[in-house]
Amino acid sequence: MENAVIIGTGCAGLTAAIYTARAELQPLVVSGTMPGGLLTTTTIVENYPGFAEGIDGTQLMVQMQQQAERFGARVRYGTVESVDASADPIRLTIDGDTVETLSLIVASGASPRRIGLESETKLETKGVTYCATCDGALPMFRNQPLVVVGGGDSACEEATYLTRFGSVVYLVHRRDQLRASKIMAERTLANEKIKPIWNTVVTEVLDTKADKVTGVRLRNVQDGSESELEAAGLFVAIGHVPNTHLFEGQLEMNSGYLVPKNGRETSAPGVFVAGDCADYIYRQAVTAAGQGCEAAIDAERFLAAVSHSQKT
Numbered sequence: 001m002e003n004a005v006i007i008g009t010g011c012a013g014l015t016a017a018i019y020t021a022r023a024e025l026q027p028l029v030v031s032g033t034m035p036g037g038l039l040t041t042t043t044i045v046e047n048y049p050g051f052a053e054g055i056d057g058t059q060l061m062v063q064m065q066q067q068a069e070r071f072g073a074r075v076r077y078g079t080v081e082s083v084d085a086s087a088d089p090i091r092l093t094i095d096g097d098t099v100e101t102l103s104l105i106v107a108s109g110a111s112p113r114r115i116g117l118e119s120e121t122k123l124e125t126k127g128v129t130y131c132a133t134c135d136g137a138l139p140m141f142r143n144q145p146l147v148v149v150g151g152g153d154s155a156c157e158e159a160t161y162l163t164r165f166g167s168v169v170y171l172v173h174r175r176d177q178l179r180a181s182k183i184m185a186e187r188t189l190a191n192e193k194i195k196p197i198w199n200t201v202v203t204e205v206l207d208t209k210a211d212k213v214t215g216v217r218l219r220n221v222q223d224g225s226e227s228e229l230e231a232a233g234l235f236v237a238i239g240h241v242p243n244t245h246l247f248e249g250q251l252e253m254n255s256g257y258l259v260p261k262n263g264r265e266t267s268a269p270g271v272f273v274a275g276d277c278a279d280y281i282y283r284q285a286v287t288a289a290g291q292g293c294e295a296a297i298d299a300e301r302f303l304a305a306v307s308h309s310q311k312t
């Protein structure tokens with residue numbers, strides 16, 4: 001029987017691991033399919049406090065894991081296949097093995113929605129990115145034309161942020177109206193460095209032969225006309241998909257995101273949540289880490305209360 005199982009080894013999961021390990025709960029941390037989480041897909045992380053010169057995303061996650069392991073966390077490289085969140089104790093299947101636990105911290109993250117192009121996959125980290133805050137300031141994007149795809153708050157936020165670095169930011173949206181909130185849309189369209197391209201989709205990222213982004217091929221969805229646009233970066237901001245399918249019908253969700261209450265609790269006793277799988281607003285490494293800490297403290301208090309009630 002485990003005291004605490006943590007699903008996810010991103011910032012939220014590993015911070016929860018550090019705290020639960022230091023509380024001597026010997027947490028079992030399950031890596032999932034992307035050990036280290038989304039930060040491992042970025043190069044230099046410049047906005048995580050404590051690293052004046054920035055730190056490589058993978059390096060940061062390796063250090064977080066080592067920190068958790070130093071206090072007794074056990075990282076298992078594997079995938080959680082199913083969870084019975086209402087069982088007492090909570091029951092999981094991890095790569096075919098049944099594991100029972102008194103508490104569970106869900107830090108399974110979210111995956112950026114992809115456009116779904118082959119060239120997009122091939123040029124990821126070579127100019128295609130899903131996080132302007134993480135990558136926008138890289139030298140390769142400085143004073144270069146950049147393309148943002150999407151029409152929601154994320155796309156507007158990313159486009160506005162990128163005006164600090166790019167020579168011009170093209171905002172490519174599949175309709176002629178932004179989905180973003182009014183204030184965000186107005187602010188975005190008032191920015192002289194942002195050039196909207198309406199009713200248009202990206203059909204190919206150029207240039208896989210050059211092994212870096214040199215531009216995009218576009219198609220106007222109204223008249224079918226095709227064109228090419230020169231750019232050094234493609235920032236895809238068409239939403240995120242929280243990794244919460246295991247909990248459908250078990251935990252309260254809002255548009256696929258788990259809903260925290262009373263701190264980091266969920267609708268199932270003993271199950272806590274942290275990071276991008278429950279956060280559609282901030283989605284930063286440092287906020288995920290903070291939520292991981294909160295979830296660990298909540299889990300620790302839950303376990304202490306259970307243990308106390310069993311003794312009395």
Ligand code: NAP
Pocket residue numbers: 113114115149150151152153154155157174175178179180181201237238239240280281
């Ligand atoms: P979103 O609101 O779902 O917008 C996604 C955008 O991407 C939409 O404009 C959508 O087009 C477009 N899109 C989706 N799939 C596409 C595809 N396959 N190809 C091309 N375009 C595609 O996602 P979001 O902007 O990430 O925002 C998610 C939530 O977080 C929202 O509730 C938002 O308000 C919130 N948020 C808030 C803030 C803030 O308050 N500061 C910042 C970021 C996000 P259509 O419009 O045609 O559907």
